[in-house]
Amino acid sequence: MALYQLNLAAGQVITVDRRKLWLRYLGIYLAIAILVMGVMVYWFTGAMVSLSEQKKTLDWDEALFVKAHPGTASMKDCLNQSANEVANLTAMLESIQTFQNNGQRSASLLLGLGGSLPPGMEVGDVSVSGPEGRLSVVVYMAASQRLDDGKALPSVISQWEKNPLLAGRVTHLTSENSEHRAFGGRDLLSWRFSGILEKGK
Amino acid sequence: MARLDKPKTGQWELVICLAAPLLLILVISLSGWYFSRRMQRDVRDRTEVLKQIPAMEQQVREIRRMIATFVVADGATDKAAELALTVGRATKKSGFVIQSSTVDKQPGGEADLWMDYRVAIRGEGTLKTVIGVTDSLELSEHRFRTIQLNWKLKQLAPELIGDVDCTLMVRTLRNKPAPGGNVVTPAQLAERAATLTVLSQSVSAWIDAKQAPLDLKSFDDRNPFVEAEASKGEVDQSLSFRLTGIVHEINRPMIMTDKGVYGVGDEVDGFTVEAISNDAVTVIGRSGIRQIVNLYRGGGGP
Numbered sequence: 001m002a003l004y005q006l007n008l009a010a011g012q013v014i015t016v017d018r019r020k021l022w023l024r025y026l027g028i029y030l031a032i033a034i035l036v037m038g039v040m041v042y043w044f045t046g047a048m049v050s051l052s053e054q055k056k057t058l059d060w061d062e063a064l065f066v067k068a069h070p071g072t073a074s075m076k077d078c079l080n081q082s083a084n085e086v087a088n089l090t091a092m093l094e095s096i097q098t099f100q101n102n103g104q105r106s107a108s109l110l111l112g113l114g115g116s117l118p119p120g121m122e123v124g125d126v127s128v129s130g131p132e133g134r135l136s137v138v139v140y141m142a143a144s145q146r147l148d149d150g151k152a153l154p155s156v157i158s159q160w161e162k163n164p165l166l167a168g169r170v171t172h173l174t175s176e177n178s179e180h181r182a183f184g185g186r187d188l189l190s191w192r193f194s195g196i197l198e199k200g201k
Numbered sequence: 202m203a204r205l206d207k208p209k210t211g212q213w214e215l216v217i218c219l220a221a222p223l224l225l226i227l228v229i230s231l232s233g234w235y236f237s238r239r240m241q242r243d244v245r246d247r248t249e250v251l252k253q254i255p256a257m258e259q260q261v262r263e264i265r266r267m268i269a270t271f272v273v274a275d276g277a278t279d280k281a282a283e284l285a286l287t288v289g290r291a292t293k294k295s296g297f298v299i300q301s302s303t304v305d306k307q308p309g310g311e312a313d314l315w316m317d318y319r320v321a322i323r324g325e326g327t328l329k330t331v332i333g334v335t336d337s338l339e340l341s342e343h344r345f346r347t348i349q350l351n352w353k354l355k356q357l358a359p360e361l362i363g364d365v366d367c368t369l370m371v372r373t374l375r376n377k378p379a380p381g382g383n384v385v386t387p388a389q390l391a392e393r394a395a396t397l398t399v400l401s402q403s404v405s406a407w408i409d410a411k412q413a414p415l416d417l418k419s420f421d422d423r424n425p426f427v428e429a430e431a432s433k434g435e436v437d438q439s440l441s442f443r444l445t446g447i448v449h450e451i452n453r454p455m456i457m458t459d460k461g462v463y464g465v466g467d468e469v470d471g472f473t474v475e476a477i478s479n480d481a482v483t484v485i486g487r488s489g490i491r492q493i494v495n496l497y498r499g500g501g502g503p
Contacts (some may be wrong), residue, residue: 083385128350
């Protein structure tokens with residue numbers, strides 16, 4: 001008796017050999033995927049465990065830190081307290097800086113003005129005034145020693161400009177006027193100079 | 202005839218089998234990366250804060266030490282008396298004749314964080330003594346700053362003496378409790394700390410600057426308006442008295458000599474007392490010759 005086998009799915013499904021091949025590849029693929037996942041899980045778990053240990057140490061350190069800072073309940077409190085302290089101190093320093101800029105160190109100014117004059121000349125009047133630091137100086141010399149104005153004035157200004165105590169401190173230094181006057185029974189010549197003082201010097 | 206179902210090819214199952222592991226790997230890696238990054242950031246921030254706060258506290262302590270002289274302790278009385286004493290010491294040390302000095306409190310500023318004292322000094326002295334006083338005050342722990350100054354020459358001999366009107370300021374700071382409630386991040390704190398560092402460097406350059414008192418030698422023997430013959434010698438041959446002391450009364454300075462006590466205008470052995478300074482007196486003889494008599498410090502001579 002002849003036996004016929006009818007393969008009705010022939011042409012519609014893959015062959016046994018191909019299916020075996022597919023299954024082998026799929027198996028390899030899944031094995032690699034599982035391996036990769038395992039490695040990743042291992043790696044991430046390790047990282048997490050390490051971080052978790054660091055966090056535990058941090059918790060301990062923070063607890064000690066907070067304990068050492070009475071009045072604070074947490075690190076957040078400590079942080080805020082520090083920030084406020086810094087803000088407070090910044091305001092204090094700004095106030096000192098403003099104070100420094102609004103005033104002058106007049107001793108060195110007077111020494112610079114009076115100590116560097118050419119022989120025969122003396123500072124008579126000095127005035128420092130106003131928030132912008134207006135400077136007015138009167139220089140006297142005996143009329144008997146009269147020098148040529150054209151030489152004497154640049155000499156005074158250049159002496160002042162060269163003086164290290166006044167360098168970068170007095171700007172817009174100009175000669176205002178000169179006059180002949182009797183003072184203390186003597187005949188004097190006076191020159192008035194004006195300038196602006198740099199702030200904070 | 203019943204219609205045959207479309208045969209199952211297993212394509213979708215295959216796709217799922219292929220995609221699922223990839224998706225799973227992706228999900229695991231993304232979530233692992235996300236959580237570890239988050240934890241790392243958290244740990245890093247907290248470690249940073251743990252380092253930042255002590256460093257900040259150290260910086261705050263140093264700055265507080267630097268500005269300690271400006272800070273008025275809580276509950277302390279005001280500094281007016283202390284400042285008046287400082288002014289008194291400075292004027293005495295410099296030989297400046299003080300006529301009046303006042304110390305006024307100025308209205309406080311910026312939520313009472315600071316308060317100024319205005320110190321007004323009036324008196325008379327040479328430019329050298331004025332420099333001495335202001336230098337001493339400016340270098341003192343209170344760091345006086347000059348706001349206004351007038352020195353007006355009023356006398357040529359025996360020294361160049363002028364009237365002085367000077368206003369100085371002193372700033373004091375108050376220790377205000379730090380306001381609470383502001384929640385800041387470590388980054389904000391670092392930003393504030395950077396501002397504080399810049400500011401403290403600028404201020405410490407002024408406060409911590411080691412400044413020696415000014416050298417005033419250039420002011421010695423500078424008076425060109427005194428007659429040459431009058432400035433020579435300690436005691437002129439024709440003088441027959443010794444200047445043993447000077448009393449600095451504000452309105453009426455007196456000289457003490459071995460012949461008695463005299464004031465300006467009095468006559469001593471034929472010489473009229475013209476002017477009295479810190480350590481010398483100018484007298485005019487009958488011939489009109491002006492002479493300077495310095496304080497007698499022992500030794501030969503009359």
